[in-house]
Amino acid sequence: MSKKPHENTELAKYVSRRVLELKSRKSQSEIAREAGYPNPDMVTMVKNGASKLARARVPSMAAALECDPVFLMGIALEQAVGHAGAKAILDIFGTPVTENELGWLEVIRLASGNSDPRLSARSRAALLAIFGK
Numbered sequence: 279m280s281k282k283p284h285e286n287t288e289l290a291k292y293v294s295r296r297v298l299e300l301k302s303r304k305s306q307s308e309i310a311r312e313a314g315y316p317n318p319d320m321v322t323m324v325k326n327g328a329s330k331l332a333r334a335r336v337p338s339m340a341a342a343l344e345c346d347p348v349f350l351m352g353i354a355l356e357q358a359v360g361h362a363g364a365k366a367i368l369d370i371f372g373t374p375v376t377e378n379e380l381g382w383l384e385v386i387r388l389a390s391g392n393s394d395p396r397l398s399a400r401s402r403a404a405l406l407a408i409f410g411k
Contacts, residue, residue: 285327289353294325296343312342330357346376 284290297306310318313335323329331339331354340347352374356364368374375383386395395401 282327284330284357287327287353287357289331289350289357290325290327292345292350292353293321293331293339293343296345297321297325300344309342313339330354333358346378348374348376 297309300309304312306321307318310321313321315321315335320329324331331350333351333354336351336354337347340350343350352364352368355367359367
């Protein structure tokens with residue numbers, strides 16, 4: 279059995295990328311401390327896939343990584359129960375909305391006067407164009 283059973287998970291890749299992106303502002307030891315880990319090696323173990331991120335640790339890790347906790351919980355859930363298990367949970371409870379997505383929804387509500395606008399082909403194309411799609 280591999281000593282890094284989670285190395286190819288989205289979570290391991292994401293944590294590794296965020297630690298690198300934050301390197302100029304905070305050390306991995308600071309991230310570990312902010313996430314509540316007494317040992318900075320735990321962040322190394324999560325980012326290299328040797329250990330899962332405990333779901334109870336997601337809120338503090340999200341704060342330490344300066345990322346959305348809903349997003350981090352989604353990929354932690356997938357790491358914990360697999361793609362099919364995570365999909366089943368989302369099918370039952372619905373797709374959570376991240377803080378960034380909530381910001382978009384608030385602007386849409388403001389712009390539409392809270393009129394619950396239908397997503398027309400034109401508005402869909404405009405949104406996709408914003409992201410180069």
